[in-house]
Amino acid sequence: MKYLLAAALLATCAASAQPAGSGSKLPFVYTKWKQFTTENGLPNDHIFAVKSDGPRIWLGTENGLAMIDKASGKVKSWTEKDGLPWRVVTGIDVDKKTGDVWLALFGGGLARFSGGRFEHWHQMNSGLVNDVAYGVAVENDNVWVATTAGASRYNTVSREWSVFTEKNAPMEEIWNYGVNYRDGKVHLAVWGSGVLEYDVATNRWKDYLDPDGEMEIDLYRDDGIVHVITTQANYIDKVLWVSTYFGVCRYDGRNWRAFYNKDSGNPSDFNNNLRARSGNEAWFATDKGLGAIMDVATNTWVTYTRDPKSKTGKAVVTRDKTVLETVEMGLNLTHNYILAVDVEDNDIFIATSKGLAWGVGEGYYGGLRERPRALASNGRASK
């Protein structure tokens, strides 16, 4: 009897954790997908970086840069023989003002693609600190590069290079994985050094470290970043999202919240990357599929995976790990090993180790809504 009482009590608690009225509301589910692989003309299927740029999608691959024209679906690509300074493109950002495309080159440094011309900066011909570049971000007139030996900042007007390492930043390790800029702050995701935040207005650094030290286990939940081995950080709506190889987390300026596979819809704790759409919605690139938290308050997720045997996909809507909906579809991801994600307007773009998946967000809405159960445009009705 006491077990029944305990179970009832737990169920009551779980129900009370959800905001009133959210029980029947559901997130948007991407059911319409397009896929691009070498069969469509990509120079390589290993897509390390993706950036949606209005009518174009830029892709960084293991062997070249590609651009997909959204309207026609046509692919154009550049490899070293076309002037691309280095074959492996691991990071892409677009300067919205000029249209210039900045490329992080894994082993090749930094490049700018502008009007069909590649310019190349590397550690021998410039002040770039290291050629193993993982990420790139445009911040006003500056371009930041995350490299394996620190972060570099290049001022495109004064041509001055700045190097940020343990000497002048709270960088306990110098292996920079990710870099992002938004709303006056640059965030660096550093392997072993958590997240570093650089305030552009004050030129000051702030570090976010795991209060549990370098332990892989989360001793005290929601006490800070889940682990110091971080892979990406996004700042939006004054919320900091962080992905790590040991889970993901969110910081609203006051409280941290961790999300693990064991208690959320994220398909894995091994997160290669993330892309936040808002303070309430973020997409995580994992080794076991794509996780999207669609509503923080209710811990509502949509998990997109692909069955490698049937080559069909599905999306599973969960709330606190409870499955609310499963949408099976013929097409979604091109592979479950996700390396990068981008979001623009209603669409999402998923870079995988086997091509790009483009989720078309017709009717997209943020958060939760009352809606009929989803029907995949190219799949089966959900259960």
Add this chain to the structure above:
Amino acid sequence: MRVRTIAVLAAGLVALLGMGGAAPKKPVYMGARACGQCHDGAGMGNQYSKWLTTKHSKAYAVLSLPESVEITKRSGLRGQPWKEPICLGCHSTASTAEDWEKDDAFRPEDGLQCESCHGPGSEYMSEEVMRNKAEAMKAGLRLPTEDTCLGCHLEKGSHTAVNPNSTVDIKQAIPRIAHPLTKPSQLRAPPAPRGGDFIGSSACGACHKGPDHGHQWDVWRRSDHARAWAVLSTADGRRIASEMKVTGDPQLSTQCLGCHAVGAEANEGVGCEACHGAGKKYATEAVMKDPAAAKAAGLRIPSTTGCNHCHRETHGKPFDAAKAWTKIAHPTKLPPPPAETRYKTPLNLTFRPHTAELWVTCEAGNVVAVIDTQSRRKTAEIAVGNAPTDVAFTPDGKRAFVSNRESDTVSVIDTGTRLVTSTLKVGDEPHGVLTDAQGRRLYVLNTSSNDIWVFDLATLKFVKTLSGGIGPWSLALSPDGRTIAVTSTFSNLTGFRKPLKSEITLIDTERSAVLDRPMVPGTNLMAGIAWHPSGRFALATMNRTKNLVPMTRLMQGWTITNGLAVLWADGTVDQVLLDQPGAGFSDATDVAISIDGRYALVTSSGTDRVAVVDCAKLERLLKSASKQDRETVIPNHLGKSADFLAGFVPTSTSPRGVTMAPDGRYAYVAGSLDDDLTVIDLKTLQPAGRISLEGPREITLQRKGERLFHNAKISFRRQFACHSCHPDGHVDGLAYDIEADGIGVSPVDNRTLRGIYDTAPFKWEGTNATLRRQCGPRLSVFFTRNLPFTNEELDALDYYITTIQRPPNRHHTPGEAYTPAQKRGKAIFERGTTNDGRVIPLDNRCVTCHMPPYYTSRKKFDVGTQQALDRQGTFDVPHLNNIYDSAPYLHNGMANTLEEIWTVFNPYDKHGVTNDMTKDQLNDLIEFVKTL
């Protein structure tokens, strides 16, 4: 994991311990007077007094002499000599130091002081340290060598040109300034300050300096009065004192001091207050501006009577008071300097929309001239910034925009009132300017920073920076208004001994974004550009420079051919030459196409002509040719121009900009070195008159030289002028294979002519001791292959070249603080030890070979850069002033960037010790080098 944390902490602790406690102190300059506190008197070899009697002590004061102004001009410097860092580098002390590196009592006006040679003294100046030579050296004391002296005293062209007696025989000079310590040395208490209301001449000099005060302090400093006390320590001084029965040290004798030390302190000699009275009560500006009040407060107006008190028949010397009075005269107001001949030098010209007004930018005059083309008269001149280059208008013609190349600004002019209404700060060396068809955006080409700035015309706010080619120069809007085509005057840095290629940048005006960057192979110095009214193509002027083969090869038009790039609407490019067999069309500079599209007029600044291109014939020629002919034959064919040229029209000297009148009747050409415009009748294709811009009638030696510099008559077949390789007196960014010694043997990077007179010898191998040799026979033998300049021509050319000015440094303004990175870089540039504490040999430190103020020792060194085909490994140490603006680098241009000098071409630390440096340190060093 915890183990690693502990390791990190341990490493930090080790690092802290390794620092050895407090960071080493940076020495600061204390000034000669601080040294003189001890280093004077017979027991110390009278060192301070001896210095006071040398020219070193008045080195700063001579900078206000008129001849110094002329020397400055001949050095390619634009400022006043008493403010120019280059002048101060040898005429003062601590010229490169920041304020914090100087003690409050330090005065640069004291000239070349002890610390110029011995190093900043704060850390070694105490008696305790100074009595231990090793300790003193460790604390920064330097013992100068002959090389130290030669850093300033190697013959300087600018100085000997103005004052032939300015050379110094260093072997004879060193004994003259020798100041050995007496051994055993003995300190002498300095004479007690006079006290009372005396404030000292330095206090007077704080205000009574500069041209507005007649350089009064300098006049005193140059006079014997300033040394009156110091001479008491000389042999003559002691002899006279002895004859006057003075016992003991004359510098302490009240009998001598009555006339030899009449200032606040004895060692200032006969200071200002000796004649004008103790200054404490009248020295304030408020009192001094009221003569009556100043007089009441004690200011005396001296007369020769006062002089006689000390000078009459003193020491048996006759005294002519009137003559002496004239000699030390120091009026507040100086006679006006001789009027400078300021030419106009028109460069570019544009019609104001909907009017017959032609606006002409005048580079040397710093004005825009407004010409009424109906009356063919100048109706107005509008003062703008320095070196105005191009002018553009809003489509309604109500506002004009003028790029000021030296000021890094664009002047916005209300065309109705002809007033400058605002000034926009832009990038480095703005050149072309243009508005779009709708009048929404303004595009500014920054030719030195290689970018294009976009402004919103409604608000005049900066919008964005677009990446340009190398040296964006001119721009033209397509007839449909959708595209702006921009020429780049320099070739891309294609790599060591790789063919050159230049970029045309195409901008989408709707998005203000770069659309495409068609490349023009084999070309450089692309300049003017114009669209055909059909929109089918645009024409851009260009040179084809064959720098990879020896200059002896005559094939395909010899070293430099000149012509047009034809940019088709689809982004493809053809090239045609305007040279003819036997007659070059040197330095094609600008192009304009007639309203009806029939003719294109192209200026040749090297041959004083305009070529008239029949556009239809040009199109036919290209479209009827095979692809291979268009790529390989026509771009190099001297005979093809006959197929499309309608003729040539002579112009005034060195034609630059050309434009078409809106009515289609006339074209106008800026005669840059005649200060006029040539009018061309488009019906007859003949000159139809000149319009004077009313420049000076006198043709100075400098102007004669400037004309020679820009004219191709000196070269075989008139194919190139000095300007062709040294545009704007600078570099074209190419390395040349000059001699007939085989392909690729000893190629040399082009070097700037800006401000080089005092950096002899010239050429990378240092083979030319003088400019005259460089520009005379050597030029003829190795470059122009024609009769050399005559002596008279050489005089003029030499004069002009020496006056080519160096632009202001864009990375640091003298007198302003360095950025943190620059400051760190300066310490690296001057460092004597590596990161791990090893002493860097003196001859392998940056600052040893690249010593200020020119940052060259003017010697040759082997820095390990010799390549297989180089004849030798020792090369002239280049000066570093504005070095950021003259890529590529090293003797053969093999380093594309400053970084590559050390990351690629210094593997064995022969070019300074750099391999111990971290990347951020190298970045800092480069940030500092860019400030020089």
